[in-house]
Amino acid sequence: MPNSTNFGWIHExxxxxxxxxxxxxxWVKIIKIANFEEGLEPDIGQYYRDEDTLRIVNAMANVVGIPVEEVWEAYGGFLIQFTMETGWDELLRALAPDLEGFLDSLDALHYFIDHVVYRTKLKGPSFRCEPQPDGTLQLHYYSRRTGLYPIVKGVVREVARRIYxxxxxxxxxxxxxxxYETFVMEHVIFVVQQIEGVSGAPTKALTSKSPSTISIEITPPGKFNITAHDFCFAFPFHVCFNKxxxxxxxxxxxxxxxxxxxxxxxxxSEIIELVHPEIPISYExxxxxxNSLFIFKLLAPPTPEGTSPIAEEVTVKGAMVFVNNGEFVTYMCSPNVTTVRELLNRNIFISDMQRHDSTRDLIMLNQ
Structure with a gap:
């Protein structure tokens, strides 16, 4: 992918x-082979082309004497160690109570790091777990960059060991x-199996949502119904659609x-347009x-001929929730704004949002 870039933190x-x-x-020998000048190869604030990163990886494999796949896998394990050493330890431990939940949270974490912390807007991978009746996990990994899947093996193994x-x-x-129409996506399915501890000490389960153990039966004190009318007022920015x-x-x-x-x-497509993730919009x-954070642009409503919209475009940010056994999908979202000025420019008001929506607090905090 000639137009892809990597953040300098990876080189560091x-x-x-x-x-x-x-x-x-x-390391000096490696960067000489990769045609990098010593001291400049790990500039954290620099963007590097994929070709630059691959030159370093190939040089690492050549100098150390191991296959490129093993370099990526070793890097995946070290990446977790290095990340936890540089201030992210508590956040990673707070993501989820089990490995499945951790992996299902990675998309949101990638978005936070890429778009909020470093504002790189890189196209990160996506992860999705499926617990199996035998206690294993099937991990689906999607990436526009081909051949990097060994990193996942190193990352998952180190997360399981250090956190769980x-x-x-x-x-x-x-x-x-x-x-797809404009790109190719690599899709790798892993089987993740837990190894019983040799010492006999108890270990945390990979998942707490195995199909054989999960129960969603609820016995309410009385019949409870919510009408579509009530739901639409309770969640003023949602969109529910079928397959x-x-x-x-x-x-x-x-x-x-x-x-x-x-x-x-x-x-x-007549009311919203997908902004993130950059994928073809379809049910599949x-x-x-x-597990990704979805951002849509609300299309401009029809205006009288000869007039132009008076407000800036509105984007909403939220998650997809599958309901009725996947027959329908509900996009639960909020306005993607952080300041009062952004609200006013889009003709939105704080009262338009749910009272418990943390976006309200963020807007007032930034005032």
């Missing part, structure tokens, strides 16, 4: 890995290329914006990326 973690394990002299006190085995069940991407119902704010919308007739792609 390469340097740390090699100098700690093999010494500075080995568990030893695991991973194997590739399937690896395939999925072709054909036809709108079923929307929150009251969006309904006011598009008053002529018809249930089961109006397509999503949404299902594959269901």
């Amino acid at each position: 973690s390469f340097r740390q890995l090699i100098t700690r394990k093999y010494g500075r002299e080995t 006190d568990a030893e695991i085995m991973m194997r590739v069940l399937e690896r395939k290329q999925e072709h 054909d991407l036809l709108v079923e119902h929307v929150g009251v704010h969006i309904r006011n914006r598009f008053p002529h919308m018809q249930r089961g007739v109006t397509p999503m 792609s949404i299902k594959a990326y269901r």
